[in-house]
Amino acid sequence: MTFPSLVLRNLLRQRVRTLLTVLGISVGITTVVALGAVTEGMRQTSGAIIRTGNADFMVAQNGASDFSFSTVQQSELDRIAARPDVARAVGVLYNITGVGGNAFFPEMGVRPDQLPAIVGRSTAGRLLSGAPDEAVLGEGAARSLHASVGESILLGRTRVRVVGTFRSSSRFENGGAYLPLRTVQRIAGKPDTVTAVYVTVAPGADPKRVAASIERDEPTLATISSVSEYGKVDQGMTMLDALQLAISLLAVGIGAIGVTNTMVMSVLERTREIGILRAVGWSRRRIMTSVLGEGVALCVLAGIVGMALGVAAAQAIMLVPTISSFLTPVYAPAIFVRAFAIAVLVGLAGAAYPAFRATRLTPMEALRHE
Amino acid sequence: MSDTAPTVVSVRDVHKAYDDGRIHALTGMNLDVEQGEWVAIIGPSGCGKSTLLHLIAALDHPDSGHVHVYGRDLDVIGDAAAYRRSVMGLVFQLHNLLPTLTAVENIELPMFGSGRGRHERRSRALELLDLVGLADRANDRPTQLSGGQRQRVAIARALANDPPLLLADEPTGSLDSDAGRRILDLIARLRDTRNLTTVMVTHDTSVATRADRIVEMLDGRLAEGQGAGASPGAATGRLVGARMLADPAGGTLQESRHRGGRHG
Numbered sequence: 001m002t003f004p005s006l007v008l009r010n011l012l013r014q015r016v017r018t019l020l021t022v023l024g025i026s027v028g029i030t031t032v033v034a035l036g037a038v039t040e041g042m043r044q045t046s047g048a049i050i051r052t053g054n055a056d057f058m059v060a061q062n063g064a065s066d067f068s069f070s071t072v073q074q075s076e077l078d079r080i081a082a083r084p085d086v087a088r089a090v091g092v093l094y095n096i097t098g099v100g101g102n103a104f105f106p107e108m109g110v111r112p113d114q115l116p117a118i119v120g121r122s123t124a125g126r127l128l129s130g131a132p133d134e135a136v137l138g139e140g141a142a143r144s145l146h147a148s149v150g151e152s153i154l155l156g157r158t159r160v161r162v163v164g165t166f167r168s169s170s171r172f173e174n175g176g177a178y179l180p181l182r183t184v185q186r187i188a189g190k191p192d193t194v195t196a197v198y199v200t201v202a203p204g205a206d207p208k209r210v211a212a213s214i215e216r217d218e219p220t221l222a223t224i225s226s227v228s229e230y231g232k233v234d235q236g237m238t239m240l241d242a243l244q245l246a247i248s249l250l251a252v253g254i255g256a257i258g259v260t261n262t263m264v265m266s267v268l269e270r271t272r273e274i275g276i277l278r279a280v281g282w283s284r285r286r287i288m289t290s291v292l293g294e295g296v297a298l299c300v301l302a303g304i305v306g307m308a309l310g311v312a313a314a315q316a317i318m319l320v321p322t323i324s325s326f327l328t329p330v331y332a333p334a335i336f337v338r339a340f341a342i343a344v345l346v347g348l349a350g351a352a353y354p355a356f357r358a359t360r361l362t363p364m365e366a367l368r369h370e
Numbered sequence: 371m372s373d374t375a376p377t378v379v380s381v382r383d384v385h386k387a388y389d390d391g392r393i394h395a396l397t398g399m400n401l402d403v404e405q406g407e408w409v410a411i412i413g414p415s416g417c418g419k420s421t422l423l424h425l426i427a428a429l430d431h432p433d434s435g436h437v438h439v440y441g442r443d444l445d446v447i448g449d450a451a452a453y454r455r456s457v458m459g460l461v462f463q464l465h466n467l468l469p470t471l472t473a474v475e476n477i478e479l480p481m482f483g484s485g486r487g488r489h490e491r492r493s494r495a496l497e498l499l500d501l502v503g504l505a506d507r508a509n510d511r512p513t514q515l516s517g518g519q520r521q522r523v524a525i526a527r528a529l530a531n532d533p534p535l536l537l538a539d540e541p542t543g544s545l546d547s548d549a550g551r552r553i554l555d556l557i558a559r560l561r562d563t564r565n566l567t568t569v570m571v572t573h574d575t576s577v578a579t580r581a582d583r584i585v586e587m588l589d590g591r592l593a594e595g596q597g598a599g600a601s602p603g604a605a606t607g608r609l610v611g612a613r614m615l616a617d618p619a620g621g622t623l624q625e626s627r628h629r630g631g632r633h634g
């Protein structure tokens with residue numbers, strides 16, 4: 001018999017209570033993992049948007065609450081494009097529309113002559129020629145819409161002809177369609193504006209300096225070159241991060257209360273046993289380690305269950321076509337490390353008080369307990 | 371023997387009260403116990419027998435006076451847990467075995483923190499089970515054992531770290547006479563083979579007669595006419611050589627002690 005096995009055996013004495021506590025704590029861990037995977041997926045989608053067309057950086061409206069609300073005026077786009085340190089500036093207008101059962105279909109408006117700079121070559125058919133009713137579908141969108149080159153489809157309330165398809169590593173881009181910029185501006189009711197500008201600097205120019213210079217010259221705009229800067233133009237990610245932190249704290253708080261309740265009951269029921277253990281030579285520290293160990297073991301078990309349920313929940317979310325069209329959950333190791341750390345923290349926090357109580361008992365008090 | 375055997379337990383003018391001084395459990399108790407001696411403490415209920423045992427076990431502190439074990443004052447002992455683990459073994463009236471553990475696992479409990487590894491703990495526990503005649507019940511839980519068997523497991527547990535001192539609080543109190551006799555036989559054997567010093571609390575005079583010496587307590591102290599020590603001269607009045615009581619042939623206390631050959 002080892003000390004850890006003794007600790008685990010104590011947990012198995014009240015199987016139903018242990019199971020219910022594990023389930024209670026695992027709900028919090030499940031949320032942490034599922035939300036973490038979704039947030040990480042969102043981050044990856046954002047990263048893909050930032051790197052559209054292999055640009056050096058993206059320019060969007062500074063302080064926009066959501067990236068899709070970003071507005072860059074045509075005049076601003078023209079000034080950026082005219083800079084000598086900028087080789088190419090591609091303006092893209094994003095518009096979300098409903099297509100079939102997918103309420104989150106991305107329509108992306110771009111000047112037809114600039115589309116090759118973004119998607120490269122078409123994988124079927126051709127790219128945009130300039131006609132206002134043309135659309136080039138991402139391969140993912142073509143699959144989900146069962147649309148092939150030459151067909152006419154309805155995007156929102158606009159009928160377009162599919163003239164070609166393209167492939168992108170970005171699920172967001174791959175699940176949408178490129179249309180002529182003016183067409184999307186008309187559909188969205190946003191004439192002479194784009195959502196973002198993708199900038200490729202001139203040979204020899206330093207992207208960081210160019211970005212800083214643009215921010216100086218265009219105070220209403222922000223330049224983004226990495227996901228960490230995405231918060232400048234989209235508060236959504238910041239809110240998600242805050243939400244994740246809040247849920248983690250809630251998970252710790254609620255879980256700790258559950259563990260405290262369970263462990264207080266456990267210590268109370270075993271008061272006499274604690275007295276016996278003290279009488280046979282167990283130190284206060286060993287008693288404390290035993291109770292803390294039970295709390296941590298309980299939470300690690302809940303952590304494992306919660307992680308499994310979290311992955312299952314994230315996958316279940318992907319069954320919603322609207323979400324899966326632009327998002328893939330990303331199970332970054334950091335998510336599981338965080339979930340595990342939360343589980344251990346909950347265990348320690350929840351078992352601290354019962355452990356303290358157990359060590360405060362004198363052997364005689366404990367032995368007299370009925 | 372008493373001239374040469376070292377004093378293991380020395381209790382001097384110990385007072386102990388409970389309930390904010392309303393209940394006086396010990397009122398100037400004195401006692402000396404020598405190495406290898408088996409002392410039975412008898413007296414009516416509430417006379418302070420168990421309180422005395424708990425103080426010797428360092429489970430509680432005296433209000434005044436001193437308890438020394440092997441020369442160490444228990445009131446200022448640094449690590450009481452280490453003392454309980456290594457110097458003494460405690461046997462309760464009710465076996466106090468953990469119900470979820472098997473017999474062998476219960477015996478392993480005091481060995482946590484003793485520096486023994488898992489295999490050594492198990493091997494030692496099995497050895498002790500064999501010593502108390504329960505080698506074949508190692509994997510039984512307390513509920514699968516009889517009262518006498520449980521108490522034998524409890525004694526084995528008390529001996530886990532090979533302590534020189536055994537403290538037994540009514541070890542036969544919950545047993546029938548046959549099972550009780552076996553427990554007393556076991557304690558006698560341990561005294562004879564291991565030179566184990568035993569302080570046993572009992573209210574049963576017939577049980578006390580198995581000990582080397584009987585100490586009678588009354589109202590929290592030695593009953594009138596008794597000395598704290600174990601000198602043959604003290605075996606007068608109410609401090610009676612136990613084996614003299616048990617042995618109709620009589621003889622001095624000293625003689626009866628040597629009969630077991632334990633100090634030879």
